[in-house]
Each structure stands twice: as C-alpha cells, then as structure tokens.
Amino acid sequence: MLTNLKEQPKDKILGLMALYREDPRATKIDLGVGVYKDATGVTPVMRAVKAAERRIVEEQTSKAxxxxxxxxxxxxxxxxxxxxxxxxxxxxxxxxxxxxxxxxxxxxxxxxxxxxxxxxxxxxxxxxxxxxxxxxxxxxxxxxxxxxxxxxxxxxxxxxxxxxxxxxxxxxxxxxxxxxxxxxxxxxxxxxxxxxxxxxxxxxxxxxxxxxxxxxxxxxxxxxxxxxxxxxxxxxxxxxxxxxxxxxxxxxxxxxxxxxxxxxxxxxxxxxxxxxxxxxxxxxxxxxxxxxxxxxDPELKADWMAELEEMRTGMLALRQQLADELQRLSGSDRFGFIAEHRGMFSQIGTTPDLVEKLRADNAIYMVGDSRMNIAGLNAQSVSVLAKAIVDAGI
The missing domain is CATH 3.40.640.10 (Type I PLP-dependent aspartate aminotransferase-like (Major domain))
Incomplete structure (x- = not known):
C-alpha cells in the first residue's frame, strides 16, 4: 500500500534552511526562517520564561x-x-x-x-x-x-x-x-x-x-x-x-x-x-x-513585557538602519517602506531570480518571494545586505 504514496511538494522554507546549513561560507546571512534571533544569531529563552519554568518544576505535582x-x-x-x-x-x-x-x-x-x-x-x-x-x-x-x-x-x-x-x-x-x-x-x-x-x-x-x-x-x-x-x-x-x-x-x-x-x-x-x-x-x-x-504574576509579566519591548524596538532599529543604508548606497528613497513595515518580515518586491542571485553571490538567504526576516540581521550584517541589494539591481 505504501508504494502508492506520491512525493509531496517540498516546503520551500525548510528547503532553504537545509541549503543554509550546508553553505560553508562564513559570511552567510539567514533571512529565511521565521524565528526571532538576537544580535548573536541565537533565539533566546526569555528571562520570564526561565523563571516560570523553574517555578513549574518546583511546584507542579502531576503530569496528568x-x-x-x-x-x-x-x-x-x-x-x-x-x-x-x-x-x-x-x-x-x-x-x-x-x-x-x-x-x-x-x-x-x-x-x-x-x-x-x-x-x-x-x-x-x-x-x-x-x-x-x-x-x-x-x-x-x-x-x-x-x-x-x-x-x-x-x-x-x-x-x-x-x-x-x-x-x-x-x-x-x-x-x-x-x-x-x-x-x-x-x-x-x-x-x-x-x-x-x-x-x-x-x-x-x-x-x-x-x-x-x-x-x-x-x-x-x-x-x-x-x-x-x-x-x-x-x-x-x-x-x-x-x-x-x-x-x-x-x-x-x-x-x-x-x-x-x-x-x-x-x-x-x-x-x-x-x-x-x-x-x-x-x-x-x-x-x-x-x-x-x-x-x-505581576513581576514576571512586567519583566516579560520589558524584554518583549527590547526585542520590538531592536527590530525597528534594524529596519531604520537598513532603510537608511539603502538610501545612502542607492541615492533613492524607494526603500523607505522597510522602516514603515512592522513585525519580523518585509517583502522587498523582487524576482526569484534576483533572490537566487543574492544567495549565490552573497550567501544571503531569503524566501523566493523576497520575504526577509528582519530579526535575522544585526548591526554588522545590515550594511552587507544593503550593498548586495543595490549591487544586484533590486
């Protein structure tokens, strides 16, 4: 019966993750996978989450x-x-x-x-x-x-x-x-x-x-x-x-x-x-x-909200930095939308061919529809991405 099964379409984001892992280039930048990352490229465990987990381990009496x-x-x-x-x-x-x-x-x-x-x-x-x-x-x-x-x-x-x-x-x-x-x-x-x-x-x-x-x-x-x-x-x-x-x-x-x-x-x-x-x-x-x-818990909630706000404002700062750098390099304000968008993602509006060019030439990974995860950047990689976008003619 199992021989009747047909191969399913591959998930493009999971495929992109696999390509990224296999890329030996030290300069590679992952803007594809949709998870938050800090400036070191790590998805951190939030302080309040750690504190809550410790409390649960100590106080929980059943796993029913x-x-x-x-x-x-x-x-x-x-x-x-x-x-x-x-x-x-x-x-x-x-x-x-x-x-x-x-x-x-x-x-x-x-x-x-x-x-x-x-x-x-x-x-x-x-x-x-x-x-x-x-x-x-x-x-x-x-x-x-x-x-x-x-x-x-x-x-x-x-x-x-x-x-x-x-x-x-x-x-x-x-x-x-x-x-x-x-x-x-x-x-x-x-x-x-x-x-x-x-x-x-x-x-x-x-x-x-x-x-x-x-x-x-x-x-x-x-x-x-x-x-x-x-x-x-x-x-x-x-x-x-x-x-x-x-x-x-x-x-x-x-x-x-x-x-x-x-x-x-x-x-x-x-x-x-x-x-x-x-x-x-x-x-x-x-x-x-x-x-x-x-x-x-008022204290845990306050700490969680504070750390979440740090994450949010950090992404806004990266958006503004990228928009400013693109304007500086291109001499155009056509990328100002990046600073206006909200959340982890922006779609820069280019072709799959140019997205592939960014990957092949610059080890920059984003989804084929040009969705990029802003949280995958840091203060240093912003300039690398901006230069690659301008050089590619996007």
Whole structure:
C-alpha cells in the first residue's frame, strides 16, 4: 500500500534552511526562517520564561492530562491579553492547540464542519501554510489583492474590490498585525471599512495573530483584533505564543470562537473540544502553563513585557538602519517602506531570480518571494545586505 504514496511538494522554507546549513561560507546571512534571533544569531529563552519554568518544576505535582480544551486558566489569560474587555467573555469558547498552526488548522476544520461549501478568502500573498492547509482540507481558496509591489504598501482599493465578491457563508482570513510575509498592515480606518463590508456581506472573519507585541506594542497590536471582536457577530481567532514568548518548540497556541449570543457558546465549545479529540486529543500543556504563570504574576509579566519591548524596538532599529543604508548606497528613497513595515518580515518586491542571485553571490538567504526576516540581521550584517541589494539591481 505504501508504494502508492506520491512525493509531496517540498516546503520551500525548510528547503532553504537545509541549503543554509550546508553553505560553508562564513559570511552567510539567514533571512529565511521565521524565528526571532538576537544580535548573536541565537533565539533566546526569555528571562520570564526561565523563571516560570523553574517555578513549574518546583511546584507542579502531576503530569496528568488537562481537559480537551486545555487548562482554563491559559484560555482566560490569553483572552485577557488579546481581547481585554472588547467582548463579553460569555460569548467566547476557546481551546489550546499545538502552536498557532494548530489553531489555524482547527479554525478551518470548524469552518468545514459548520459549512462544507464555504470559500475562504485569503490575502495575496499570505503565509503559505494557510493555502496548504486549506487545500489539504478541500476548502476552496479565493485570493484577494493585498500587497502593491510598486509602493510596497497595502493595495487597499484592490483588496476591497476583491472582497466585494464575498457572499453569505464565506470566510475572510485576516492577519491581526505584522502581516506575514509583507510586513504591511491596515490602519484602523481601513479595518473599519473591512468590518463594515463583513457585516454587510454576512461572512465569517478569521484573524490569525502570531506577532502581538512585535509591531507597535502589545496594546497597539491587539487594537485591530479588538475592534473586529467588538463589531461583528461571530469571529474566530487563531493566536500563537511562539514569537512573543519565544517558546517555538513548546507549540503553544489558542483558538477562540466568538458566538453571536452567549447561549450558543456551549455548543461551540463542544465542537471545539470534539475537534481537539479527533486531531490530537489533549493539547500540550507545558508552554501554556509557562504563559499562564507569566501573565498571572505581576513581576514576571512586567519583566516579560520589558524584554518583549527590547526585542520590538531592536527590530525597528534594524529596519531604520537598513532603510537608511539603502538610501545612502542607492541615492533613492524607494526603500523607505522597510522602516514603515512592522513585525519580523518585509517583502522587498523582487524576482526569484534576483533572490537566487543574492544567495549565490552573497550567501544571503531569503524566501523566493523576497520575504526577509528582519530579526535575522544585526548591526554588522545590515550594511552587507544593503550593498548586495543595490549591487544586484533590486
């Protein structure tokens, strides 16, 4: 039977990681893999995470399963972090998941269960795994314009025109902040226009938010999600703790489902629990317990927020340094968008051939669509990248 299996398409980012590892050049720069790195190229364990883990090791008395939805304290802590008081908690069902990817997968599964004929509108471009998971589940994907490759900003007119094709029962997938892969975000006025369209069309929004705290700040990055949550009857939110808590390998995510009425929450919760049971049964707990410990302890939370702010401002400084260096070398301000984008990523808007040229000539690794991870830079490598970009004629 196994001889009937067909080779699956290779993941481009994982393939890029393999090429990077095999490259013997000491000057190589990894801007492909989507993880935060400090100036030494290390993805650090945050101070508050270490402290929380020590406390858990000392105080935890059992490794028994939590519930199918995970620990209720984790859901509450994450709900408060992301949504604050923007929506009645009685309308919110939630389950812990293996990472943000698990939350996205469960959201799509829930959509298929609720409406097998739903179409999901996704931004062009979007995180490739969105489209891959939807394809695997047999859900129709409709792409809407999002990124203007000339201005390197949001093509909002094109976006709204394409979303005009949505009908009742469809789904629109939105990035809560720090759009991956472009780094270009909607402003709140634009968000309100999207909300008005969603309410007019009667469709279901899904927000994927994986970078809260990496853009303009914890509260600022949650503003759009809170606005949507307070303005629409139903909403799914897939959240990740991988980036802002630095616990990538702990696979810590959360799916929240906001029902129109509190009376529907129990049924929604039961369906979420059922999906967890079918896909992986009980969710992992260690990362969730770390997050809960931090968010419920004022001192640990303050230290976590301080370190997260250091990470955020460090990335903003790298963005500004790169934009300035590119302007100096090129004599043009066409790269000013890099300083305006937010989060770990920017898409510089060039061809796969020129991206390959950067790899072959300069050992600079980025995804073929020209998405680069700003956190893969440091103060020294910025000038190397800038010179390579200008020399390549990008």
């Amino acid at each position: 399963y939590t519930g199918l939805a995970g620990d209720a304290g984790y859901s509450t802590a994450m709900r408060d972090l992301l949504l604050a008081d923007s929506v009645d908690p009685a309308r919110i069902a939630a389950v812990a998941t293996p990472g943000g990817t698990g939350a996205v997968r469960q959201a799509f599964e829930l959509v298929k269960q609720a409406n097998p004929n739903a179409r999901v509108f996704v931004s062009n471009p979007t995180w490739p795994n969105h489209v891959s998971i939807l394809g695997y589940l047999g859900i129709e994907v409709v792409k809407y314009r999002y990124f203007d490759t000339e201005t390197r900003a949001v093509d909002f007119d094109g976006m709204m025109e394409d979303l005009g094709d949505i009908t009742s029962g469809d789904v629109v997938l939105l990035h809560g902040c720090c759009h991956n892969p472009t780094g270009a975000n909607l402003n709140l006025t634009q968000w309100q226009s999207v909300i008005d369209l969603i309410n007019d069309k009667g469709c279901l929004p899904i927000i994927d938010i994986a970078y809260q705290g990496f853009g303009d700040g914890l509260e600022e990055d949650a503003a759009a999600t809170r606005l949507v949550a307070s303005s629409v009857p139903e909403l799914l939110i897939a959240a990740s703790c991988s980036k802002n808590f630095g616990i990538y390998r702990e696979r810590t995510g959360l799916l929240m489902a906001i029902s129109e009425k509190a009376e529907s929450t129990a049924v929604t919760q039961g369906n979420l629990n059922h999906l967890n049971r079918q896909n992986f049964s009980f969710p992992p707990d260690h990362g969730a317990r770390v997050v809960t410990t931090i968010l419920n």
